[in-house]
Structures are given as C-alpha cells and as structure tokens.
Amino acid sequence: xxxxxxxxxxxxxxxxxxxxxxxxxxxxxxxxxxxxxxxxxxxxxxxxxxxxxxxxxxxxxxxxxxxxxxxxxxxxxxxxxxxxxxxxxxxxxxxxxxxxxxxxxxxxxxxxxxxxx
Amino acid sequence: xxxxxxxxxxxxxxxxxxxxxxxxxxxxxxxxxxxxxxxxxxxxxxxxxxxxxxxxxxxxxxxxxxxxxxxxxxxxxxxxxxxxxxxxxxxxxxxxxxxxxxxxxxxxxxx
Numbered sequence: 001x002x003x004x005x006x007x008x009x010x011x012x013x014x015x016x017x018x019x020x021x022x023x024x025x026x027x028x029x030x031x032x033x034x035x036x037x038x039x040x041x042x043x044x045x046x047x048x049x050x051x052x053x054x055x056x057x058x059x060x061x062x063x064x065x066x067x068x069x070x071x072x073x074x075x076x077x078x079x080x081x082x083x084x085x086x087x088x089x090x091x092x093x094x095x096x097x098x099x100x101x102x103x104x105x106x107x108x109x110x111x112x113x114x115x116x117x
Numbered sequence: 118x119x120x121x122x123x124x125x126x127x128x129x130x131x132x133x134x135x136x137x138x139x140x141x142x143x144x145x146x147x148x149x150x151x152x153x154x155x156x157x158x159x160x161x162x163x164x165x166x167x168x169x170x171x172x173x174x175x176x177x178x179x180x181x182x183x184x185x186x187x188x189x190x191x192x193x194x195x196x197x198x199x200x201x202x203x204x205x206x207x208x209x210x211x212x213x214x215x216x217x218x219x220x221x222x223x224x225x226x227x228x
Contacts (some may be wrong), residue, residue: 004160033215042121042206042218043161056215091160105151106216108160 002026004109006092012115013082020078021112025094032075033106034067035091036060043091049075050097082116089113120144123157123219132228136194140207140219143188148207151179151216152192155204164205175185197226 005024013019020099025032035043046065047057051072061067064082069075079086090113093106123139130136140150148169153161167174167181167190174181180193194201207219 040126040220042123042208042220043216045215048215093160094188105163105166108153108162110158110160 002108004092004094006109006112008112009110010113012117014117015084015101016081018078018080019082019114020076021090021092022074022076022112024074025092026096026107027073029094029096029107030072031067031070031095031097033073033093033095034077035093035108036076037089037091037111038087046077052106074113079114082114087116101109119219120147120217121207121219123207123222125222126220127223127225129225129227130197132199132226133196136197136201136224136226137191138190138194138205138207138222138224140190140192140210141188142190144209144211144217145185145188146211149210150181150183150190151208151210152179153177153206153208153218154201155206155221161206194224197224199226199228202226 007022014043014104034046037043045058046061047067049069064080089111091111093108095106120143151166152164154164155161165176165179167183172183183190202225204221208216208223
C-alpha cells in the first residue's frame with residue numbers, strides 16, 4: 001500500500017523563478033487537496049480536486065499559483081515568479097469521497113519544503 | 118478569522134502521565150472534529166475523530182471529548198509515551214467543505 005507521495009521533498013529557488021511540485025495520491029482516492037503550512041501554523045487550505053475537476057480555490061491562492069490534475073490521478077502545483085513569502089511546506093492530501101459526501105479523513109504526503117532566497 | 122484555536126503552543130508531560138491537549142472553535146456549524154499528529158519532516162497523520170453528535174470517542178490510549186456548548190474539544194492521551202512526542206493539530210470540518218486546522222500544540226513526553 002503506497003501512501004501519498006510528493007516530489008521533490010525540498011526545493012530551494014531564487015526569487016522570481018518558477019517552481020512545480022508533484023503529488024501522487026492514494027490510487028483509489030478521488031479527492032486531492034493542496035495545503036500550505038508555515039512555521040508555527042497549521043496547514044492552510046489552498047485548493048482541491050474531485051477527480052480532474054478543481055472544485056474550490058482559497059483566496060490565499062494568488063494568480064501566481066496554478067494547480068492541475070489532468071487525468072484525475074496525480075496533481076501538479078506551480079508557483080510562478082516566486083516570492084520570499086512563498087517559502088513554506090506544501091502538503092498534498094487525498095481522500096475517497098462518494099457523491100457529494102465528504103470523507104473527513106485526509107491522508108497527507110510528507111510535503112515539499114520550499115525555500116525562496 | 119481563526120475558526121479553530123489551539124491556545125497552548127506546547128505541553129510537557131512525564132512518561133506514564135496523562136496528556137491533555139485543548140482546542141476551541143468558533144463555528145457552531147462544524148460537523149466533525151479530528152486530531153492529527155505530525156512528526157518532523159513528515160505530513161500529518163490522522164489520529165482520532167468525533168462527530169458533532171457525540172461527546173466522546175475512544176481509541177486505545179486516545180480519547181477525544183467534545184463540549185458543544187463551550188465549543189471546546191480535548192484530546193486525552195493515557196498513558197503518555199515518549200513516542201507520542203509530536204505536534205498535534207486539531208481540525209474541524211463542515212460537510213461539503215474543507216478541513217480547517219488549528220495552529221498546533223507541541224507535545225513533549227519526558228522519560
């Protein structure tokens with residue numbers, strides 16, 4: 001049983017560069033979430049997908065951020081023109097939800113730690 | 118607005134004693150409450166949950182209590198073990214919506 005995997009684990013970039021993270025959810029899970037966590041804070045919701053459809057985006061997600069889940073399996077999160085304030089742990093989670101019901105139990109990956117210099 | 122609050126940034130407990138982690142919330146419409154545990158360099162892992170229609174849920178050494186009138190929940194760990202040392206996040210969910218997390222409490226269990 002493979003859990004949620006995220007790649008890379010760490011990313012160091014210079015301000016103004018673009019970065020892309022990948023998330024592979026648990027294979028039978030139809031929902032995929034992106035969260036961001038900064039030091040001393042809990043995870044903050046960014047966006048989520050049900051299959052390939054992006055159903056909700058947080059106002060935290062500026063237009064420099066874009067997420068895709070093209071085939072309803074893996075997802076990518078891209079940040080364009082990175083800023084120092086983007087430095088955080090980016091967490092991906094997945095769950096299995098039937099219809100419009102929400103399965104409250106999310107399974108998280110180990111995250112991608114982004115450092116913008 | 119912070120809908121889920123964990124007011125204690127850290128807690129230190131002796132091995133074998135009880136650990137009590139607290140959480141307050143402001144939204145009375147939450148349907149479910151969850152606790153997650155997080156070790157360094159790992160993602161949060163689900164620990165225990167409770168529906169808003171219940172006031173207690175127990176799973177081994179872990180018990181979660183919900184007081185809806187006070188909008189308060191707590192996680193009890195008995196007996197505490199050194200391996201329980203981690204960051205504990207309280208989270209809340211309204212059906213059809215996403216999980217909202219508190220800021221976390223660092224638990225240190227001393228042997």
